[in-house]
Amino acid sequence: MLSFCRIAVLLSPLLGIAQASSIPTAHKVKEDVSVPRGWVKYGEPPANHRVALKIALPQPNFSELERHLYEVSDPDHARYGHHLSKEEVEELVAPHPESLDTVNKWLSSLGFTDEDMVRSPAKDWITITIPLSKAEAMLDTKYYVWKHVESGDYLVRTTSYSLPSNLHEHIELVQPTTMFGRFKPEKSTIFKATPFSNTLTTNLKSGSIVNAASGVTVDASCNQIITLTCLQQIYNAVGFTPSAKSNSIGITGYLEQFANMQDLQLFFADQQPNAVNSTFKVISVAGGLNNQSLADAGDEADLDVQFAFGISHPVSPTFFTTAGRAPFIPDLDEPAGDDENEPYTTWLDFILSMPNPPLAISTSYGDDEQTVPFSFAQRTCAQFAQLGARGVSLMFSSGDGGVGDGDEDPATQTCITNNGLNQTKFIPGFPASCPFVTAVGGTSHFPETAVSTFFSGGGFSNFFARPSYQDKDVSAYLSKLPKGLYAGLFNPNGRGIPDVAAQSDLFKVFIGGQAFLIGGTSASSPAFTGFVALLNDVRLNAGLPPLGFLNPFLYSKGFAGLNDITIGNNGGCGTPGFNASTGWDPGKFTGLGTPNFGELRKLVLSP
Incomplete structure (x- = not known):
């Protein structure tokens, strides 16, 4: 820390500059x-x-903050886990x-x-x-x-x-x-099935399936319906109950997506009886509403809270309902209200002011990277870094458009750029492309394969350079691609997406008092976040700090606790897209793989 006198000496010549530069x-x-x-x-x-x-x-001084972030997030660094305080972060970004x-x-x-x-x-x-x-x-x-x-x-x-x-x-x-940017939920509504019926229940397969590679045994019905029990079995977490009193988990809600508490009780009664009559804390950001009418229950919000909070129960849960960017109605003479900014910054302003934000947070919303101004993306990403430096793990859905933007019929995607040149390029998503968050892709069935084409998104960022924690794995993947494959369609030097994956289809969710099967990477992100909360619990109970920014750990020691997904490809833009392979890959967007909680709980305690 510089003394006050030293600061005054340093600033004295600048005051004259400031006075001069204030002239219009x-x-x-x-x-x-x-x-x-x-x-x-x-x-x-x-x-x-x-x-x-x-x-x-x-x-x-952001570069100094970034240095601190990587040091406290690197399991091989002496400062691992020594996260910064709110005040220390604010001093670095002032x-x-x-x-x-x-x-x-x-x-x-x-x-x-x-x-x-x-x-x-x-x-x-x-x-x-x-x-x-x-x-x-x-x-x-x-x-x-x-x-x-x-x-x-x-x-x-x-x-x-x-x-x-x-x-x-x-x-x-x-x-x-x-x-x-249109800021939309990262889900494909075509994967929301008709209301769940008793017929489906009576036709569920009996018996079990054993993964020969891992030895994990899962109920055969999990290939028809994903429940909390299925996720606990698939990801080797059966029998674990978190107990750390200082643990916490959060879900972000936007665009008037309301998490319904009656639906949560139906879900708990169906899948987590121990949690019946428990609820979650609702925090309104910038006037965000909390409508509890069953008619207004949000499919995205219900999916997120039911699985994230169900997996992590009884970890302290919070749902953020954030106002902002309500649709403008051009035919009204008088505005309905203030035109708010993109909700990311509204929420970030709020949570960065919180003394103790939730330790693991999932967001299932995003934009096509190219619809976000570069300056805005950079600044928003820098704010995510501030949370990571404070010990918060941030998960974002990787998107649902294959290598394309997901806005058109997948069979005819053209993937045209927004730069006025009308070029054909793969379209990554944001904020998943930010190197300071953990991007979550999708898998399905057991043994796991990458989820169906056009149902999980990712690729390579055009805004953010490949971070050092990805150098080894992404370089290895690119070295195996045929020379010249997709030349000009993607940025081989960009940050690779996603980092990890989890189940993302056939989730049994209660919405408006009825059960549905629903899917998308909007399902995989809260599911993965639930397991991150369990890992934080392991560390907190051992007297260790929370995991914080996950990626440096995942790409080093954590890789040994992930299930590699090697089957699939992610089509789009008139191409078959990238293939899944051994190790990290953007093919089918499974990244490093899916969590094996039994292995990860040992790794997060290892020196």
Whole structure:
């Protein structure tokens, strides 16, 4: 830590620079994007439409935070498990005083006071809620209403915005501006079956299946219906009950997906009788609702909480219901409410301010990476790193579109880029492509194979370079590909997706008082997260810290506790996609494989 006097000496020459740079200068374009494929200009929004404008200030010490993150997450490092405190992380991501001073003076010159601004704990984000006409003047831009032709969604966005040139080095990005992502649940609704019937129950296979390779025995019915018992058998966790009082698990909910407590009781009565009458904590983020009408029960939310909380019971469970980016209705003269930012940042702002966030968190939502501005993806990914440094494990579904975007008929996917060049490329998903989260792909049946084509997503990021923890495994996979295969269709130097996998089809879920079979990587992520919570329990009961950011462990010692999936391929974009193989692979998007809890519980305790 630098002394106050030393800080004053260092900053004294910068104060003059800050004063000089506060003089208003001409606007210069900060960011511009091509109109994303599938969006058309619909009209002009009302001038009094309100927007929650978020301004990100640079984090000059982020590389130092990243160093800390990798050291405390590497099982071979002396600092493994020595996670940072909330205050230590905030100190590392705080903007430079010059940036704070320059941006404050700009906002003050526009008539804003401190009461108008909401600052993040680290002061690296400033939020102001203003009429759209004011935002247009500030950013020297014009907003329009845009319509997504296929879905009918509407957004108020611009394709370019400007800032005074003296602010460019002090402001990293401003949103919502160029962000056209649709932010959708990572599931394919075609895999949601008709309501579960008694006929299916009477036709369930009897007996058991033994995996010759692992020796694991599973009820034969698990190839027709996935229940908690099936997952415990498949992943070698039968008989384990967590007991650490300081353990916790979280599920994120967005887009008015409500986790219904009556449905949870039906699920517990059916699959986890010991948990009947237990419930979960609901935390509202930015006014997120908690509608408990059975008619409004969310299939995504019910799936997530039932399996994540069912596997990990009685670990302390939390469901985050986050408001944001409700569909804009262009035919109303008056706006229904403020136009919030992408819910990722709304939720991240909230959870980074929590003194003790849940230790393992699953999110089953995502965007096509190419619909997310690069600056936004980078900054959001950096926020995920802050949570990892504090000891939080973050799991994200890898997506459901094969190597494509999943928006079209898989047989005719064209996988066209949004960069205005209309190139054909594989389409990775975000946030799964962020190297600071654990991306979860899908498998099915037992013995496990990669889930059916177009039902699990991944590949290689176009935004993020391959992290060092992947170098050995991803390089080995690429070396086995035929020379020139898919040249130009993917970025061989990009972060590989996913990292791991879990069962993702035929999950028996209660929705609106009825049982359904449902699937998607939206099922595999909460299931995997449930087992991460069990592993945290093992460590906490041994007096050790939680696992935190998982990937450095998974790609080193943890690999020995994963079931390798070697069968399948992931088609899309007019190609067969990548093949599954021994070791890590994006083929069928199984990554390193699925969890063997019995082995992993020993590995997380090994020195």
